[in-house]
Amino acid sequence: MFEEASEVFDNMFKSSFPLTFIVFIPAVLILVSPLPAEAAHEFTVYRMQQYDLQGQPYGTRNAILNTEARTVEAEVLSRRCVIMRLADFSYEKYQKALRQSAGAVVIILPGNMSAMPQDIVQQFMELEPEMLATETIVPVYFAMEDDELLSIYTQTLTSSSSQGSLSAAEVLLHTATANGFQMVTSGAQSKAISDWAITSLEGRLAGVGGEDLPTIVVVAHYDSFGVAPWLSYGADSNGSGVSMLLELARLFSKLYTYKRTHAGYNLLFFASGGGKFNYQGTKRCTTYLDHALLQDNVAFVLCLDTLGNGDSLHLHVSKPPKEGTPQYSLLKELELVVASQYPEVKFSMVHKKINLADDMLAWEHERFGIRRLPAFTLSHLPSHRLAQRSSIMDVRPHVDVKKLGRNTKVVAEALARVIYNLTEKGAPGDLQIFTEQMVQEEQLSAVVDWLTAQPRAAQLVDKDSSVVSTLEYYLGRYLKDVKRHYVKADKRDPEFVFYDQLKQTMNAYRVKPAIFDLLLAVCIAAYLGMMYLHGGSHTRSNKTVSCLSAELRCPVQCPLNQHFVFFSLRTHFFPPKIKKL
């Protein structure tokens, strides 16, 4: 058999050079040339959250996408990439796509989120936790809208929606004119990030007078959370809390530099990481006994969470404080300050017991509550379930610096009154310890601006990131003993696992359906066939009319062969009757 084959090849080489050309050159080309990729449009997409918490998977489990785009209006969605705009997004549509086993979902977010109608924003905010609640097999991506993407969407929409009621001819025409889009992501499959360290920062101000001074701990977590990590800017939650923490650190560091205002309380400021993942940063610091926090004589722990908006303040406690304890006095001072200086603010205490059966802790203070440390959380939100705390819609305009400044002032005043024991000393309620100028709104606003300038999802803030180092620097300016704490998940039984490939480049390639290629092939075959028949009949007629002089043979007329129109012209120019022979 092989001999025969080699014979064939030998003959091919010897006899017909063109054949070798036709056979071998394409073969070589096929072997060497890679498939080129020249994208119609290239854009950045942000993948939905993917993480495991306490062994429970959440979010999308897939990152690879290479399917054709459809909108949700199309009849068949299976193995297609469903693209939706935020304006048309609803949970039913999302569920429909997933039920029909779509290949992927791409949600297009408007470039200017704050220009969206409030009800759509609110609706999406409430859907975010639902989308994350269970694991999704297919990749879910978010993209920012631009003109190109919008045109891709509209073209897909027209081709998806109108297929049902057309005649065959219209469908054929449609396949020739309409564009399909093949969506392709460039990245690899997502995999778990090993040895991810969550960083927390602490700094302290030492009190004066005596060895065993009580310590007041102020805590705020700095990470943000949303349906897509790269889009979570977390302005109100918890950029506002961190900026208040930094402002408090600045104010009290000033007081603690003067001998006369140096109080008998240690102050510990703690910017915790992983707050949106069950307060991992705080957990570590309360679990490990070597940490100074538990050795100290803790007066109370004040957690700051979501304080940049609203006209109410809620003190969330897991156990109502008893009279005579420092926490009780803080509660009373807060009430007093709010009542006498800011009557427009509604202050209330919200009591919620720690539910240990729940997967997630409600507020950060519950981490301390479990360790029997007196703790509470201050927030303008009445409940921990509210969607504002974990939404990509929580962007810079959600923080009102004026209200943040006012809240900061309230907390600072109340803390100062506790530290200096002013009520017992008979100071009136409207005594202002910090003047208006001392709480600097520019400072707060600058910190919030900086925090919301980059996404701060826990998966993105590693120990070398600028967020951590800038925070550390900032704390170091006002506080002593600024330290970092790292939390790593246990290797064998990890409490949290993060995954990579959260930001990818997606290409939309313009494609045509396979039927289009077939149609094209038929058309080309018809065109070539016509040409061949024409040319063939032409030569044949020449042969039959052998009297036709050589001069008038087809080489001359070859330009004619190209087009059918010329054929009739030929008879005009070349009357078959030849005079000369």
Next chain:
Amino acid sequence: MTLFHFGNCFALAYFPYFITYKCSGLSEYNAFWRCVQAGATYLFVQLCKMLFLATFFPTWEGGAGVYDFVGEFMKATVDLADLLGLHLVMSRNAGKGEYKIMVAAMGWATAELVMSRCLPLWVGARGIEFDWKYIQMSFDSNISLVHYIAMAAVVWMFTRYDLPKSFRLPVTVLLALCVYKAFLMELFVHVFLMGSWTVLLVKAVLTGAISLCSLFLFVTLVHSN
């Protein structure tokens, strides 16, 4: 898009050449090697043109969107070398006029097809992205086949000693049209801002007109002898 799409484009671009070769009777003359020689001459002439252009026409760094009329005209003038090349090929081949013309034109056009369209087709039409331009390119190769046959015919007529006086002017005009066709097309595109399909149509019409005229002249010339 797919290999199938490449096959489509390839068939559209190459089969007319094949059909022309077979049906024009060139295959009966066993003219394959002559065509290859013509192709080699094409390569040589293109190389010379490129060297010439690179040496004497520095890249024009005008503002974007501004059309360098004179520069483009001068560059188009360099295409006169094509005429010389075609003449060279035809003068080296002994035979009847139409045989000479067909060999030169086929070799010339095929060489151009292989050199300037084969690779873009292979790279472009096979990619994921669909674009009409590869189909257009294939059509364009059909048009250029007609163009080169007409051009060769005009060159052949021009170089004949027994060309009647009355033929001299139209042949010269056609020659100029053949050389400056690309330049004219560019000018049209620039002035009328045409879409790619319109450009193709205009090109086809222009080429058709030129080839009809040259055919008419050729037939009359051959008849008159």
